[in-house]
């Protein structure tokens with residue numbers, strides 16, 4: 001099923017940002033996240049295994065697997081080829097933006113300033129990652145940016161925690177938040193991931 005960017009943002013209040021080193025971890029982690037109630041999974045292209053992780057996670061029923069840290073059209077093509085159903089980028093460049101729009105894939109480019117958002121809107125985009133959320137001024141900055149851009153909606157990411165997420169989610173311009181806290185680095189039990197996902201899925 002083809003989903004729109006709004007469909008993706010509405011799947012759960014939190015998009016887990018995943019940095020997965022070992023492809024054998026992909027399916028158990030995706031199963032735990034889906035079981036916990038998080039369905040849109042952002043696999044960052046930060047590890048050599050990432051494209052195979054996207055392929056493996058895409059076999060898990062209920063998982064909607066996307067690629068993060070997509071920096072250019074070549075990586076966009078690789079991610080799409082691996083089956084990514086949405087694309088997240090830390091920023092917005094003209095080449096990546098044009099290629100993503102031409103492909104039709106739901107695309108969430110990073111923005112941190114009014115000029116970033118205006119560049120995205122010039123391309124016809126209105127859904128953005130706000131990145132890096134906490135160090136770009138946090139919630140006060142997002143509120144100030146959202147005021148003039150009332151059609152824009154955001155998925156703030158970067159420095160957000162289970163504790164701070166509810167304040168972000170209470171902002172009308174925020175559709176969901178992204179964060180790596182659901183799958184912390186290092187060896188971790190799938191039961192813990194499922195519990196963290198379950199807690200994240202009911203944040204509002």
Ligand SMILES: O=C(O)C(=O)C[C@H](O)[C@H](O)COP(=O)(O)O
Pocket residue numbers: 017044046068069070088089090110131157158159160178179180181
């Ligand atoms: O990899 C990317 O594409 C990024 O843009 C960065 C990630 O979204 C953040 O690093 C997640 O932030 P934390 O939840 O603070 O770990």
